Amino acid sequence: MKRAALALTFLSLTLSTSFAQQTQNIRGLIQAFDGQKLEVETFDGRKVSIGVPADLRVTTTKPFSLSEVKPGMKLGVTTLKAPNGQTIAIDVRPISATANEGLSPYDLKPDSVMTNGIVEATVSSAQGPELTLNYKTGTVKVLVPAEATLSQPGPGTLSDLKPGETIFVAVSHEGDKLTALRAQVSKDGVKPTQ
Numbered sequence: 001m002k003r004a005a006l007a008l009t010f011l012s013l014t015l016s017t018s019f020a021q022q023t024q025n026i027r028g029l030i031q032a033f034d035g036q037k038l039e040v041e042t043f044d045g046r047k048v049s050i051g052v053p054a055d056l057r058v059t060t061t062k063p064f065s066l067s068e069v070k071p072g073m074k075l076g077v078t079t080l081k082a083p084n085g086q087t088i089a090i091d092v093r094p095i096s097a098t099a100n101e102g103l104s105p106y107d108l109k110p111d112s113v114m115t116n117g118i119v120e121a122t123v124s125s126a127q128g129p130e131l132t133l134n135y136k137t138g139t140v141k142v143l144v145p146a147e148a149t150l151s152q153p154g155p156g157t158l159s160d161l162k163p164g165e166t167i168f169v170a171v172s173h174e175g176d177k178l179t180a181l182r183a184q185v186s187k188d189g190v191k192p193t194q
Contacts, residue, residue: 023181025107026050026169027192030185033161038180040167050171051179052158059153060160060187064094066129066144069122074099077115077133077142078108078194089131089144091193094152101136108194115140149193153184160185168192 028042038050069075069092076099078091091108099116106114117133117140124130129144161167166186171178184192 023170023172025194026167026171026178028167030161030163030165030167032163033158035158038161038167038169038183040169048178050169051177052161053180054158056158056180057182058156058158058160059182059184060156061151061184061190061192062154062187063190064092064150064152066092066122066150068094069119069131071119071121073119074101075115075117075119075131075133076194077117077131078106078112079115079140079142080109080112087140087142089142089148092131092144092148092150093194101134103135103140115142151190151193154187156185156187160187166191168194 026040026042026048028040031039031041031047033039033052036052038052040048040050042048074095074097076093076095077089079087079089082088090112095116101116101118104114106112115133115135117135119131120134120139121132122129125143127143128146131142131144133140133142161183167183169183170181172181173179184194186192
């Protein structure tokens with residue numbers, strides 16, 4: 001009985017901790033940054049204040065094109081399913097070679113999916129370029145229409161967090177407290193697409 005009670009107590013503490021501290025993505029325009037607090041107006045009109053650690057990993061944004069895609073490259077591709085079942089890219093980005101491969105729900109658009117995979121092939125189809133991605137447990141063919149957004153990260157620092165720039169920031173939140181985990185910010189007019 002004591003062991004069962006202890007196990008239940010541990011499970012309860014684990015669950016309460018995991019529910020108390022969650023993560024989310026915030027996208028919007030920087031309103032202000034004082035070195036410790038980042039003020040962002042989200043694209044849906046909310047105003048949020050985010051704590052910024054001194055060692056926050058910040059990247060800027062650079063252009064990226066399909067002509068740079070080669071077999072063996074690892075990409076993060078956000079997709080939607082078309083009514084005919086075809087997988088359509090809405091966002092394409094190169095990602096770190098150490099990033100985990102796989103599929104997961106994503107919040108860029110309703111019902112979107114993030115595929116982290118290695119490019120096996122690129123072909124031209126009547127509808128546009130098509131990528132074959134190996135995500136470790138399977139492969140998927142992805143059509144990349146002309147309206148899909150493309151970008152890649154560039155080097156950045158906290159000094160790039162300037163008012164008026166567009167930002168994507170992953171945050172942890174515990175209650176009402178938001179803390180930045182990583183951020184990508186626009187530079188020279190090139191905006192984060194994720």
